[in-house]
Amino acid sequence: MTRYLMGRVGQAILVLWGAYSITYFILYLLPGDTLSIMLSASGIEADALSVEDLAKARAYYGLDKGLFEQYFDLLLGALHGDFGQSLSLNRPVAELLVERLPQTLSLAGLAIVLSLLGGIGLAYLAAYVRWKPLKVALARLPSLGFSVPVFWMGLLLIQVFAFGLGWFPATGSRGFESLVLPAVTLAIPSAAVYAQVLQRSFQGVWNQSYITTAFAKGLSRGQVQARHGFKNAALPILTLIGLQVGNTVSGAVLVETIFARSGIGRLAQEAVLRQDIPVVLAIVSVSAAAFVVVNLLVDLLYPWFDPRISHTPKVS
Amino acid sequence: MSKRQLPFGAVLTACALALSLVSCSPSGDKNPAGKTLNIAFFGDNTTLVSVDPFQVYWLEHRVLLRNVAESLTDQDPATGKIIAWLAKSWEVSDDALTYTFHLRDDVTFSNGERFDARAVKTAFDSNKALATELPATFGATYLAGYDHAEVVDDFTVKLVLAKPNAGFLQATSTTNLSILAPASYALSAKERSLGKIIGTGPFVLQSYTPEVGAHLTKRKGYAWASANMKNQGEAHLDAVDISYIPEESVRNGLFLQGKADILWPRNPFSEVDLKLLQSKGATIQSRSLPGPALNLYPNTRGERALADKQVRLALQKSIDRKSYASTVYNAEFPVVDGIFDVTTPYFKSQGPKLVYDPKGAEQILDAAGWTKGADGYRQKNGKRLSLSYNISPAETAGDVLIQDQLRKVGIDLKLSVVTRAEWIANNSAGNYDLTINYMTRADPIILQTILDPRTANSATLATNIYEPQVLDQAKGLFDAGITATQSQQRADAYGNLQDLLINEGSAFPIYERVWQAATSSKVKNFHWTAEGFALLGDIEIGTP
Numbered sequence: 061m062t063r064y065l066m067g068r069v070g071q072a073i074l075v076l077w078g079a080y081s082i083t084y085f086i087l088y089l090l091p092g093d094t095l096s097i098m099l100s101a102s103g104i105e106a107d108a109l110s111v112e113d114l115a116k117a118r119a120y121y122g123l124d125k126g127l128f129e130q131y132f133d134l135l136l137g138a139l140h141g142d143f144g145q146s147l148s149l150n151r152p153v154a155e156l157l158v159e160r161l162p163q164t165l166s167l168a169g170l171a172i173v174l175s176l177l178g179g180i181g182l183a184y185l186a187a188y189v190r191w192k193p194l195k196v197a198l199a200r201l202p203s204l205g206f207s208v209p210v211f212w213m214g215l216l217l218i219q220v221f222a223f224g225l226g227w228f229p230a231t232g233s234r235g236f237e238s239l240v241l242p243a244v245t246l247a248i249p250s251a252a253v254y255a256q257v258l259q260r261s262f263q264g265v266w267n268q269s270y271i272t273t274a275f276a277k278g279l280s281r282g283q284v285q286a287r288h289g290f291k292n293a294a295l296p297i298l299t300l301i302g303l304q305v306g307n308t309v310s311g312a313v314l315v316e317t318i319f320a321r322s323g324i325g326r327l328a329q330e331a332v333l334r335q336d337i338p339v340v341l342a343i344v345s346v347s348a349a350a351f352v353v354v355n356l357l358v359d360l361l362y363p364w365f366d367p368r369i370s371h372t373p374k375v376s
Numbered sequence: 377m378s379k380r381q382l383p384f385g386a387v388l389t390a391c392a393l394a395l396s397l398v399s400c401s402p403s404g405d406k407n408p409a410g411k412t413l414n415i416a417f418f419g420d421n422t423t424l425v426s427v428d429p430f431q432v433y434w435l436e437h438r439v440l441l442r443n444v445a446e447s448l449t450d451q452d453p454a455t456g457k458i459i460a461w462l463a464k465s466w467e468v469s470d471d472a473l474t475y476t477f478h479l480r481d482d483v484t485f486s487n488g489e490r491f492d493a494r495a496v497k498t499a500f501d502s503n504k505a506l507a508t509e510l511p512a513t514f515g516a517t518y519l520a521g522y523d524h525a526e527v528v529d530d531f532t533v534k535l536v537l538a539k540p541n542a543g544f545l546q547a548t549s550t551t552n553l554s555i556l557a558p559a560s561y562a563l564s565a566k567e568r569s570l571g572k573i574i575g576t577g578p579f580v581l582q583s584y585t586p587e588v589g590a591h592l593t594k595r596k597g598y599a600w601a602s603a604n605m606k607n608q609g610e611a612h613l614d615a616v617d618i619s620y621i622p623e624e625s626v627r628n629g630l631f632l633q634g635k636a637d638i639l640w641p642r643n644p645f646s647e648v649d650l651k652l653l654q655s656k657g658a659t660i661q662s663r664s665l666p667g668p669a670l671n672l673y674p675n676t677r678g679e680r681a682l683a684d685k686q687v688r689l690a691l692q693k694s695i696d697r698k699s700y701a702s703t704v705y706n707a708e709f710p711v712v713d714g715i716f717d718v719t720t721p722y723f724k725s726q727g728p729k730l731v732y733d734p735k736g737a738e739q740i741l742d743a744a745g746w747t748k749g750a751d752g753y754r755q756k757n758g759k760r761l762s763l764s765y766n767i768s769p770a771e772t773a774g775d776v777l778i779q780d781q782l783r784k785v786g787i788d789l790k791l792s793v794v795t796r797a798e799w800i801a802n803n804s805a806g807n808y809d810l811t812i813n814y815m816t817r818a819d820p821i822i823l824q825t826i827l828d829p830r831t832a833n834s835a836t837l838a839t840n841i842y843e844p845q846v847l848d849q850a851k852g853l854f855d856a857g858i859t860a861t862q863s864q865q866r867a868d869a870y871g872n873l874q875d876l877l878i879n880e881g882s883a884f885p886i887y888e889r890v891w892q893a894a895t896s897s898k899v900k901n902f903h904w905t906a907e908g909f910a911l912l913g914d915i916e917i918g919t920p
Contacts, residue, residue, distance in 0.1 A: 092797025101423035
């Protein structure tokens with residue numbers, strides 16, 4: 061088990077380093093360079109400056125290092141927990157993360173809870189219902205939830221629940237009320253995936269012989285579904301949760317823009333557009349780390365939920 | 377058996393809930409009492425995050441700053457005349473190099489410091505130092521030619537220029553050269569950028585949170601407004617809450633819900649929005665932003681199609697500005713009438729030369745050897761009459777309309793949507809046939825910043841708009857404009873320059889840059905400043 065764990069941790073570190081390096085070099089390959097973007101933002105184009113003035117500006121923004129020199133500087137700093145300075149925000153990146161991360165974590169956290177409740181609830185209901193038309197309707201619902209674009213759903217929810225009914229604020233990141241609509245928006249596609257997968261699992265499980273045995277023992281349909289069906293059908297959901305953590309980060313980009321929340325997603329998108337390399341790298345590192353850790357946890361939890369799976373070599 | 381199942385859901389739910397609760401910040405810094413004005417702007421500037429007046433060109437920030445920091449002079453929005461503000465009067469030497477300002481003696485900064493000649497010197501010298509350290513700083517163009525300041529006595533200061541700058545007096549009226557407290561300049565430019573701004577204005581900047589908003593509170597004891605303000609005393613409002621909402625429909629919804637009192641996007645309202653807002657009792661406030669209109673600028677260099685003056689003149693005739701204004705915006709929207717927007721001092725109408733004349737355009741193109749092919753587009757020597765126009769971040773209805781108008785005379789306008797970074801790179805390298813650039817300033821000298829190759833913010837753009845043989849003539853007019861000491865000299869120089877730009881086909885006006893804000897029925901006394909900002913000290917909130 062320790063050996064397995066060490067292997068996985070080593071793998072995780074490799075993934076983190078890979079994500080970090082690939083992001084850095086991709087940002088460098090993007091057309092345009094950071095200096096001209098910064099200059100243009102302050103109202104002047106690089107072609108209007110003399111060579112000396114350009115050098116001054118480059119030094120002012122700390123962009124006077126080579127490709128690899130900057131890479132190793134940033135990497136070394138990151139290893140020491142120093143993510144450097146944001147070029148356009150005039151602030152240390154670590155400070156930005158501390159300020160923005162909680163907004164996205166609360167959003168993602170609530171979205172995951174809601175998507176599990178919604179997804180599992182729907183699939184459970186669909187499996188329990190026996191009236192054919194309703195069963196079919198429930199079974200089709202996940203594909204709808206997954207096909208509706210996130211931004212459209214967000215705008216629709218704002219129209220109905222913020223502007224129409226006035227139950228929740230449309231924008232902002234203050235308090236729990238402002239969290240509800242964005243979390244629901246973000247939860248819908250994930251919930252749809254959970255529901256779809258769980259429905260399939262239920263269909264598979266329902267034909268198993270142990271279900272027949274359970275019925276034979278005289279258990280009611282509800283009891284069979286809860287004790288025998290759900291327990292066996294729910295396992296794939298665990299894997300999906302690990303994968304959905306990544307989706308929540310990318311979904312946050314849209315959701316945070318629509319609801320004018322200041323979180324990590326929006327920060328990432330803007331930092332990419334202005335090629336603010338230290339900020340993008342820090343966000344990539346943090347989200348990659350979260351992804352890796354959650355997936356490691358999922359793998360470690362598997363044997364606990366299903367004793368048939370084991371990470372230790374079987375003794376023959 | 378079922379014991380095993382509980383932890384699965386429970387653990388996850390607990391973890392996720394903990395995550396979401398831990399990070400919920402407590403709400404409640406709302407001011408329950410008092411009159412607060414809520415302004416909803418569009419998204420904040422995320423590339424240059426700064427509210428330092430000297431570094432900022434972002435219009436929304438200049439609105440905020442106009443009410444927090446004040447300037448030596450002010451500008452009458454109706455006439456463009458420079459009037460007294462923190463300076464009671466001034467003299468300009470005959471060589472236009474020395475400006476002597478006599479200051480008010482009853483003004484204090486919101487931190488208690490006295491406003492005097494020393495404070496003015498500190499402000500100008502600190503700005504100059506920043507412009508030297510970072511030549512790309514936006515305010516540098518306003519300060520052009522400034523050499524040093526002399527404190528004559530406590531309330532008299534001389535600003536000395538090393539070379540003439542006919543726009544300098546107007547520059548002293550802008551937010552860009554507003555006077556902050558000496559304590560603000562003791563801080564770094566970065567600290568000022570993040571909101572450490574202390575001024576003399578009717579409001580105090582309490583906080584600025586990039587991309588979220590800003591909070592202003594009334595300055596107690598304020599009593600030195602310029603003649604532009606109807607209210608000469610303390611502001612009627614207790615506080616102003618500014619929020620930046622990037623998503624248009626959400627921003628509009630907040631206003632319609634009454635959660636915002638002023639809805640102030642960057643682009644003018646569409647006909648549909650306008651009708652909706654008006655039906656809810658909103659008043660639409662409009663002002664053309666002074667400075668150049670939204671003009672397209674050609675690349676006349678090399679083998680490009682627009683190197684041919686005849687093609688440029690045909691292009692000028694192919695644009696239907698009237699239907700642009702009425703279809704992209706609305707029936708009341710002004711039709712662009714020259715190089716400048718009408719609110720710019722020394723604006724000269726070019727109306728007759730900007731008439732839509734597709735037949736005339738076709739004749740010119742036929743005569744120049746561009747013949748129409750079977751596909752409706754023109755060709756010459758096997759080359760299609762195709763123009764590239766880079767757009768970032770997205771094409772607008774207006775872009776497509778222009779494309780369609782040009783198609784009718786056989787010109788193929790290629791709209792290429794690119795990222796900001798690519799746009800900048802293409803522009804610097806001259807990889808375009810048509811491009812845009814604009815700045816807002818209520819003085820014709822703004823053209824120096826855009827179209828004079830020696831001082832423009834993009835030397836490439838400013839060089840490429842002139843054919844080589846016209847360049848010297850243009851430079852001469854720019855020099856005449858900046859060294860003029862009399863109003864008539866400036867009028868002549870800039871009048872001739874506006875004529876030249878149209879006659880040579882060096883600029884293609886498309887639409888008047890109108891800034892619009894919707895004010896709810898309870899907002900009273902909304903006024904524009906000369907540069908298109910609002911004086912919040914005048915605004916009253918009443919019952920509708």
